[in-house]
Amino acid sequence: MIYNAINITQISSGSLAEGLDLPGSDIDIMYVQNKIAVVRNVRNTKYVKTKVQDYKHPMQHAILVMETDKDHSGFTRLRLIAAGDEETINVTPECFANTTQGLYLSVNGFLNGIKEKTPHLHYISHGPCLSMTGEIDDNLFCLRSKYLPYNAIPWTMRYRRQWPSNIVIGKIKKYGCLLVPIGPKNVSDSDILWRLSFSMAEKQLVHSFNFTQLLCYGLLKLTLKRIVNTNLDIKDLLCSYFMKTALFWVSEEVDIDTFQIPNLFRCFVLCLNKLISWVKNCYCPNYFIPDHNMFLEKITPENNKMLLHVLISIQSDGIDRLMRNLFPPYNGHYLLLNSKSESSFITLDFLFYRICGYSNETNIALCYKVMTLTESLIKTESSSFIIDVCKHEYARFSQLTGQLLPSPIIINKMYNIHKYYHKNLQDGIKADAVSGWLLYASFYYVTGQYNVTLKLTNYVLSRCSPDMLLLVFSYSEERINSYRQNVHSTLTLFERMNVAAVGCVFYSKHSSLILGELQLEVNKIGIDIPPIVMSHCLRFLCYHHLGNNFNRQQALCDLNSTVKEYWAKGYTRSSDLLTILGVCMQLSGDKKLAFECFQNALQCDVMICPSAKIRLSNLFDV
Numbered sequence: 001m002i003y004n005a006i007n008i009t010q011i012s013s014g015s016l017a018e019g020l021d022l023p024g025s026d027i028d029i030m031y032v033q034n035k036i037a038v039v040r041n042v043r044n045t046k047y048v049k050t051k052v053q054d055y056k057h058p059m060q061h062a063i064l065v066m067e068t069d070k071d072h073s074g075f076t077r078l079r080l081i082a083a084g085d086e087e088t089i090n091v092t093p094e095c096f097a098n099t100t101q102g103l104y105l106s107v108n109g110f111l112n113g114i115k116e117k118t119p120h121l122h123y124i125s126h127g128p129c130l131s132m133t134g135e136i137d138d139n140l141f142c143l144r145s146k147y148l149p150y151n152a153i154p155w156t157m158r159y160r161r162q163w164p165s166n167i168v169i170g171k172i173k174k175y176g177c178l179l180v181p182i183g184p185k186n187v188s189d190s191d192i193l194w195r196l197s198f199s200m201a202e203k204q205l206v207h208s209f210n211f212t213q214l215l216c217y218g219l220l221k222l223t224l225k226r227i228v229n230t231n232l233d234i235k236d237l238l239c240s241y242f243m244k245t246a247l248f249w250v251s252e253e254v255d256i257d258t259f260q261i262p263n264l265f266r267c268f269v270l271c272l273n274k275l276i277s278w279v280k281n282c283y284c285p286n287y288f289i290p291d292h293n294m295f296l297e298k299i300t301p302e303n304n305k306m307l308l309h310v311l312i313s314i315q316s317d318g319i320d321r322l323m324r325n326l327f328p329p330y331n332g333h334y335l336l337l338n339s340k341s342e343s344s345f346i347t348l349d350f351l352f353y354r355i356c357g358y359s360n361e362t363n364i365a366l367c368y369k370v371m372t373l374t375e376s377l378i379k380t381e382s383s384s385f386i387i388d389v390c391k392h393e394y395a396r397f398s399q400l401t402g403q404l405l406p407s408p409i410i411i412n413k414m415y416n417i418h419k420y421y422h423k424n425l426q427d428g429i430k431a432d433a434v435s436g437w438l439l440y441a442s443f444y445y446v447t448g449q450y451n452v453t454l455k456l457t458n459y460v461l462s463r464c465s466p467d468m469l470l471l472v473f474s475y476s477e478e479r480i481n482s483y484r485q486n487v488h489s490t491l492t493l494f495e496r497m498n499v500a501a502v503g504c505v506f507y508s509k510h511s512s513l514i515l516g517e518l519q520l521e522v523n524k525i526g527i528d529i530p531p532i533v534m535s536h537c538l539r540f541l542c543y544h545h546l547g548n549n550f551n552r553q554q555a556l557c558d559l560n561s562t563v564k565e566y567w568a569k570g571y572t573r574s575s576d577l578l579t580i581l582g583v584c585m586q587l588s589g590d591k592k593l594a595f596e597c598f599q600n601a602l603q604c605d606v607m608i609c610p611s612a613k614i615r616l617s618n619l620f621d622v
Contacts, residue, residue, distance in 0.1 A: 006359065006361050009144075010032075011031075011200060012027075013030055013199040016351070019206065021347070027354060030142050031140065032142055032178070033141060036063075037061045038179060039064070039146075040148075040150065042065055061082075063081050063082035064079060064080055072183075072187065072193060073151055073289050074196055074292035075184060078179065078192075094112075107191050107193070108191055110141075111125055111181055115130065127182055128181050142180050143179040144178050146175075146176040148177055149289075151291065152198075156169055160252045163252055164205055164208055168205065177196055177197060178200065179196065180195040180196075183195070185297055198287075198288050202244065202287075213247065217244065217247055219264075220243035223326065226325060234307045237298065238307070241294075242284055243271070246274040246278070276315070279295075282299050284299075346484055348385065348493075350483075352493065353469075353501075356392070356471070358528070359396070360526045361400060361508075362509050364405070371394055371397050374397070378390045378391060385493055388494040392430075392493075394427065396431050398425075399424070399439055402420075403439070403511040405417060405420055408447050409448075421443060432498060433502050433503075435502070435504065437459060437460050438505040438534050440456055441535075442513040442514070444456065445541065445542065446515070451542075454539060454542050467485070468500060469500055471503040471504070486499060486500035503531070504530050505531060507521075507529070508526045509523075509525055515538070515541060517541060518583060520614060521580070521611050523610070524611075525610065528576070530562075530571075530577070533563060533577055536558045537559055539555040540559055540584050553588075563578060567600070572606050574606075575604040575606075575609040578612070579601045579611060579612045581597045582595075582596075582612075594619060595619055598612050598619065
C-alpha cells in the first residue's frame with residue numbers, strides 16, 4: 001500500500017506473499033508497467049490507431065488488445081491499437097514486431113527496452129525476468145489487463161461446492177490478470193506470445209484458505225522440497241505451482257468442511273491423488289484455463305514412471321513416515337511443539353527485514369502523500385507490529401523528503417528552509433540506529449559546519465559495532481544470533497531497529513544533501529552507502545577542508561581499508577564505494593591510486609557506478 005501510493009505498482013507473489021515463510025521461500029516482486037493499458041476487446045477503447053508513427057499526438061498510455069492464441073491457451077498476443085509517449089512507457093517502435101495482422105509487442109523487445117533504460121544495472125535475461133549479474137533476485141516486469149481473458153471467463157461460472165466464495169470470485173474478476181513476457185517453448189512465433197498470469201488471483205485464493213487448507217499447502221510444498229526433489233532422477237519435474245494447483249482443484253471439488261485439522265492427512269492425500277492422476281495422463285489443467293496443459297513438454301510418458309513411483313510410495317507410506325521424512329528428527333509430539341516467544345518475534349523481525357525496500361522517489365509531493373498515508377495507517381491499524389512498520393516507512397520517507405528540499409545553502413529571508421530540513425531530518429533519525437544521523441551530518445557538512453559533522457560521524461562509528469545488524473536482504477546465523485542478544489521481546493520493532501540495526505545512508509537523485517565532491521554520483525540515480533564507509537568519507541572531507549593533514553590521512557586509510565573489505569566480500573554496490581574512494585584519493589593528490597579505484601569500479605560484476613567512467617576520463621584533464 002505504501003510503495004504503490006507513488007507512481008509504481010509492485011506486486012508481491014510467491015510463498016511469502018501468500019503467507020508461508022518456509023525454508024527457501026523466495027522474495028518475488030512483480031513490477032507492473034502502468035503506462036500500458038491492455039484491453040480484452042477493441043470495443044473497450046475508442047482508439048484504433050495501428051502504427052506507432054501514425055499517432056501524431058502521443059498519449060501517456062499505450063493501448064494493446066489481447067488476442068488469445070487458440071493453439072496455446074495459456075498465452076496471448078498483444079496487438080497495438082494506440083501508441084503512447086515512449087518516454088513514459090519504456091517501449092519504442094523497435095519493441096514491436098510488424099506482421100500482416102498488425103504490430104505486436106515483442107517479448108524480447110519489451111525486455112530489451114527496459115535494459116536500454118537502465119544500462120547501469122547490467123540486467124541479463126533469466127526466463128521472463130531480468131536479474132543483475134551475480135545476483136540471485138529476479139525482477140519480473142509485466143503488464144496488467146483489467147479484464148480476464150475470454151477463455152478464463154468460464155472459471156467464474158463453473159459449478160463448485162462452497163470454495164471459493166462469490167466475494168473472492170468477484171474480487172478476481174474485478175482485478176483482471178497479468179501478462180508476463182515469456183512465450184511457450186519451441187514455437188516459431190513465441191516472441192509475440194505472452195503468458196497469462198493469475199498471480200494476484202492465486203494470492204486472493206490462498207488468502208481465503210482456512211487454517212487446514214494452509215497447513216495442507218505447507219505440507220505439499222515441503223513434500224516437494226524434502227522428498228520429491230531429493231531424487232535426482234525426477235528433480236524439478238514438479239514445481240510448487242503444480243502442488244498449489246492440485247490444492248485449488250481439490251478445494252473446489254470437495255465440501256469445504258472436509259478441510260478440518262483431524263482430516264489434514266486425508267486432505268493431503270486427496271491432493272496427492274490428484275497429482276498422481278495428472279502425472280499418469282501427463283496433463284495438468286490450469287486452474288483458470290483447464291485447456292492449458294501445464295505439463296506440456298515437461299512431464300511426458302518417457303519420464304513420468306519414476307515420478308509416479310515416488311508419489312505413490314508417499315501415498316502408501318502413511319502419515320508417520322511422511323512426518324519422519326519432512327521433519328527429521330521426528331517424534332509423535334512434533335506438531336504440538338510451540339515456538340518460544342523469543343524466536344517468534346525474531347522470525348517476524350527478519351521477515352520484515354527481508355521484504356522491506358527503499359524508494360527512490362524524486363517528487364516531493366508524492367513523498368508527502370506517502371507520509372500522509374502512513375500517518376493514517378498508524379492511527380487506524382490495530383497491530384502494533386504493522387504500526388511500527390509504518391513508523392519505519394514514515395522515517396524513511398522523511399529522509400527522502402529532506403533531500404528534495406531546495407539546497408540548504410540557499411538563504412531566503414522569506415522562507416526559512418532550515419526549519420523544514422530539521423523537521424524531516426529529526427523524523428528521519430528514527431529509521432534505524434545510524435542512517436538518519438549520517439544525513440544530519442551531511443546537512444552540516446553541506447552548510448560548512450565541519451566540526452559538528454565530525455562529532456556526528458564519531459557517534460555513528462561508535463554505534464556501528466560488529467554485532468549490529470546491517471539491513472540487507474540476507475543474513476547469516478551469526479548475524480541473527482548477534483541481533484537476538486541485542487534485543488528482547490519487551491521492545492517494539494521500531495525500538496529494536498533503533499537499538500540493534502544499522503541502515504545504509506541513501507542519497508536520492510540530485511539530493512540536496514549530497515556532498516559537493518560527490519554530486520556527479522547522483523546525477524542519474526540515487527546511491528546507497530554503508531554507514532562506516534560514509535562516516536570515513538565525511539571525516540576525510542572535513543579534515544581536508546579544515547587543513548588537518550594528519551587526521552585527513554588517517555581517515556583516508558580507514559576509508560581505504562573499509563572499502564577494500566566490502567569489495568573483497570562481494571558487496572553488491574562495490575562499484576559505488578570504489579568510485580567514492582577514488583574521489584577521495586584524487587583530492588588527496590594520489591592520482592595513481594584514484595586511477596586504480598576508478599578502473600576497479602568499472603570492472604565490478606554488478607551495478608557499475610554510472611560516474612566511474614566519467615571520473616576516469618577526467619582524472620588527468622588539466
